[in-house]
Amino acid sequence: MSMKSLLKKPMPYVGITAAFAFATSAVFSADLKGREAVIWSPGGKYTTALQEAYVKPFEAETGAKIRLVEASMDQAVTAASAQAKSKDIQWDGLSSVDAPYMPRLVSDGVIEVIDASAIPGLSKLPRAAIHGNGVGVINQVVTVSYRSxxxxxxxxxxxxxxxxxxxxxxxxxxxxxxxxxxxxxxxISDGVSVDDLSKGIDVDRCLKIFDRIKDQVTSYWTNGSQMAQLMIDNNVDYCLCWDGRIIQAAQANPEWKIQYNGGIQFFAYFVYTKGTKNADVLNAFVEYMLDPKRQAEFTKQVGYSAPNPEAIDYLPEELKPFLSVTPEAQAVLTTLTDDLLEKMSDQEVELGKAWQAYVAR
Structure with a gap:
């Protein structure tokens, strides 16, 4: 099977049939009391929101235990790959894998194929949020913010x-x-199409574009907390940032605004580690996460848009202009295609080294 076919196998929409209604009740009628699943989480506000919006109420309702372990994304990919290779499975799942990491995890046999029939809530999600090897949990955007x-x-x-x-x-x-x-x-801002980018990301041209404004770059962030704090403290006027951190900053400092026009979007996926013995616990937990009210609570805490469109109905009006899943935002955002994600994965090391060398100059 080719990398392209491995990368993404979209699940079709499924109607709410009698079978799905039965499956919905089965998810929560199963006796999960005393069962435990270990799930990786990237830490920070994301882990706090995961705990408060999903983990604690799920544990209270089912009697199951969700134990979260924290590490960086790169550390998590390395650890999960080692576990799958050795068949010593210590983590049952990964809570939020950014789309560019998915090709490697799929091709290396690190993550399981998702059984859509066991997760009825998938029928509520947009097609882009449903991956053959993962369930979309947040819609992520990298775009520009500015201080008003x-x-x-x-x-x-x-x-x-x-x-x-x-x-x-x-x-x-x-x-x-x-x-x-x-x-x-x-x-993309310089006129390169997504199709052309999918054939190869021109590093030299990229850096020449940044040369135009590098003398105005006064701050660099290395993690999400720093990203948000730069805005909260008004240390800069503009930030090339992730939307969740922009929202966090705006909640603390209303001067900050988001501009989705020209931004790029991709999903982060909940995935199951190959060989997990607790897929049924994960199925129930993921189904729990797909409830729109719970997703709204998650968004309020972490900032990132959850994929179930119905979640918007349960969010405060002042937060809605910041959400990337609204029709207005979707009309001006560019979705990263499978081919481009694969190319980003192929060039990950090359791009990373060139970028860090450029920043250090």
Whole structure:
């Protein structure tokens, strides 16, 4: 089977049939009391939101135990791969795997194929949130934010971030993991199509685009907490940032606004480790996570948009303009295609090294 066919096998929409109604009741009628599943989580606000919106109420309702372990994304991929290879499975699942990591996990046989019939709530999700080897849990966007203060020009699109005539202190990521997203945004803003990017990401051209505004980059973030704090403290005027952190910052400092025009979006997926003995516990937990009210609570705590469109109905009005799943945001965002995600994965090391060397210059 080719990498392309492995990368993404979308599940079709399924109607709410009698069989699905039965499956829904079966998910929660199964006796899970005393059972435990160990799940990786990236830490920080994400883990707190996962605990409060999903884990604690699920444990109270079912009697099952969800034990979260924390590590960075790269550490988690390495650990899960080692566990699958040795067949010493210590983690049953990974709670939030960014789409660019999925090709490696699938091709290396690290994660299981999802049994859609065991998760009725999948029928509520958009097609892009349903992956043959994972369930979309958050819709992630990398885009531009700006401070609505005196003498700060509002950015009308991500393209404005690379316009040297728009003056202002800028922030962007310095870590290797930021490279593929930063270059994709820069090249799309410079007129490169997604189809052309899928054939290869031109590192030299990317860096030349950043050269235009590098003298205005006054801060670099290496993690999500730093990203949000730069905005909260008004240390910069503009940030090439992730939408969840922009929302967190705006909740603490209302001067910050988000601009989705020209941004890129992709899902993060809940995946099952190959060889897990607790797939039934994970199925029940994932089904629990897909409830729109619980997803709304998760979004309120972490900022990132949850994939169930019905969750919007349970969110406060002041938060809705920041959500990436609204029709208005979806109309101006670029979705990363399977081919482009695969190319980003192929060039991950090359891009990361070039980016870090560039930032250090």
């Amino acid at each position: 203060g005196d003498n700060v020009t509002p950015m009308k699109s991500v393209k404005d971030f690379f316009d040297p005539s728009i003056k202002g202190a800028r922030a962007m990521g310095s870590n290797a993991g930021s490279a593929s997203f930063n270059c994709t945004l820069a090249l």
